[in-house]
Amino acid sequence: MGFYTVSNVEDMRICVVMVGLPARGKSFISQKIVRYLSWLSIKAKCFNVGTYRRKVGPAHPDADFFDPSNKEGSQVRQNAVTEAVKDMMAWFSEENGVVAILDATNSTKERRRWVLKLCRENAIEPMFLESWCDDKELILRNISDVKTSSPDYEGIDPEVATKDFLRRISNYEKVYEPLDSDCDKDLTFVKLINVAQEVIVNGIQSYLESRVVFYVMNLHIRPRCIWLSRHGESVYNVEKKIGGDSSLSPRGLQYAEKLPEIVRKSAGDVNLTVWTSTLCRTQQTAQHLPYKQLQWKALDELDAGVCDGMTYEEIEEKYPEDFKARDDDKYEYRYPGGESYRDVVIRLEPIIMELERQENILIVTHQAVLRCIYAYFMNVPQEESPWMSIPLHTLIRLEPRAYGTEVTRIKADIPAVSTYKEKGTSKLGESSSDATAKFRNLLNGAPPSA
Numbered sequence: 001m002g003f004y005t006v007s008n009v010e011d012m013r014i015c016v017v018m019v020g021l022p023a024r025g026k027s028f029i030s031q032k033i034v035r036y037l038s039w040l041s042i043k044a045k046c047f048n049v050g051t052y053r054r055k056v057g058p059a060h061p062d063a064d065f066f067d068p069s070n071k072e073g074s075q076v077r078q079n080a081v082t083e084a085v086k087d088m089m090a091w092f093s094e095e096n097g098v099v100a101i102l103d104a105t106n107s108t109k110e111r112r113r114w115v116l117k118l119c120r121e122n123a124i125e126p127m128f129l130e131s132w133c134d135d136k137e138l139i140l141r142n143i144s145d146v147k148t149s150s151p152d153y154e155g156i157d158p159e160v161a162t163k164d165f166l167r168r169i170s171n172y173e174k175v176y177e178p179l180d181s182d183c184d185k186d187l188t189f190v191k192l193i194n195v196a197q198e199v200i201v202n203g204i205q206s207y208l209e210s211r212v213v214f215y216v217m218n219l220h221i222r223p224r225c226i227w228l229s230r231h232g233e234s235v236y237n238v239e240k241k242i243g244g245d246s247s248l249s250p251r252g253l254q255y256a257e258k259l260p261e262i263v264r265k266s267a268g269d270v271n272l273t274v275w276t277s278t279l280c281r282t283q284q285t286a287q288h289l290p291y292k293q294l295q296w297k298a299l300d301e302l303d304a305g306v307c308d309g310m311t312y313e314e315i316e317e318k319y320p321e322d323f324k325a326r327d328d329d330k331y332e333y334r335y336p337g338g339e340s341y342r343d344v345v346i347r348l349e350p351i352i353m354e355l356e357r358q359e360n361i362l363i364v365t366h367q368a369v370l371r372c373i374y375a376y377f378m379n380v381p382q383e384e385s386p387w388m389s390i391p392l393h394t395l396i397r398l399e400p401r402a403y404g405t406e407v408t409r410i411k412a413d414i415p416a417v418s419t420y421k422e423k424g425t426s427k428l429g430e431s432s433s434d435a436t437a438k439f440r441n442l443l444n445g446a447p448p449s450a
């Protein structure tokens with residue numbers, strides 16, 4: 001439910017075939033693409049061959065296992081990719097998948113020809129995505145991430161793991177054949193050189209492919225954080241009214257005064273840019289922050305249409321059917337003359353793209369908008385995201401890492417009303433049972449490297 005399937009996305013099914021040596025950020029890119037497309041309701045899934053390899057072969061193989069002259073190792077690896085491709089084809093046909101990512105090194109022409117043939121036989125459009133990198137610092141940073149997060153090195157001394165991983169890379173180097181603009185000009189491919197310092201794009205076939213290309217071109221992996229905050233408590237929040245453009249309450253103004261200190265404690269001396277909506281309550285909240293500020297119309301709160309300025313109790317009384325319809329499917333429900341959560345996600349796409357390009361950003365915005373942004377970074381399913389609890393007077397810090405996003409919540413010690421409405425009631429306030437709607441903690445569960 002809620003996902004575009006083959007019939008409405010240009011009837012096209014795409015297999016993004018990752019290419020590149022180990023520690024080139026392939027799994028990171030794969031996970032990001034899946035998260036981005038899923039957030040846009042395009043059915044996407046990553047098939048990580050490393051996971052299959054551990055199922056059909058040793059759990060902790062050493063570098064010799066990856067030596068191209070090791071017959072047994074080569075056979076296990078071929079079995080693993082065969083299983084992954086089989087599952088991928090089943091997912092396309094049985095679950096109406098639209099974009100699959102085959103996350104493996106796919107480092108030889110022979111392997112790529114084999115995947116190409118299988119894709120063509122199954123009417124899947126293959127798009128090769130190579131991450132080519134000779135930036136030593138970047139590779140070392142990736143190695144350090146892999147050795148701490150890959151199940152291949154679970155329980156192994158980090159120094160031993162690093163040495164072994166370097167030997168594994170050199171084994172792959174013996175047979176690696178990068179994509180080549182001359183030899184591979186009949187293929188659809190994107191080659192990212194040192195992340196996206198230089199990008200070579202060849203033979204893009206569709207709008208969907210071009211969106212994937214545009215997205216990966218905007219990614220970077222420099223360390224940075226994103227801070228999120230709702231505006232301080234507003235007069236409408238106190239009056240239990242939704243929407244509008246009211247000012248902050250006295251407690252909301254206190255939060256605005258305290259925010260610079262809370263941000264400084266969390267961010268230190270780093271340089272931030274503050275993004276607010278165009279509404280009065282976010283700008284008042286950001287007024288004391290000593291950083292460059294930008295206003296975005298796209299960050300305005302979900303438009304409640306004819307219900308703007310009403311309390312949930314008034315909506316239940318005046319528009320009982322709408323009230324129920326929204327509770328039944330909060331993501332899809334569109335207020336008459338207003339917006340749905342899906343509409344908000346669509347208008348937030350440029351914000352997400354720009355966030356991917358930027359470094360340290362603090363966003364001061366609204367409950368529904370924050371839920372959508374948070375859902376993108378934390379991979380929260382559509383049916384859950386509109387029900388997440390995002391309390392007032394709380395700063396959220398997101399730190400994107402190679403295999404997920406780390407989240408920290410910092411509560412300002414300033415009381416505020418709850419604007420949380422549970423399903424099935426028009427009363428506000430959180431009960432302890434809405435645990436499912438709470439924040440997901442720490443890493444958002446991306447599978448480990450191939």
Ligand SMILES: O=P(O)(O)OC[C@H]1O[C@@](CO)(OP(=O)(O)O)[C@@H](O)[C@@H]1O
Nearest residue numbers: 230237242243301304366367368419
């Ligand atoms: O989708 P729901 O849960 O109704 O939450 C969105 C609502 O949050 C509110 C507060 O109740 O946002 P805001 O943070 O701008 O004050 C309403 O204005 C808005 O309609």
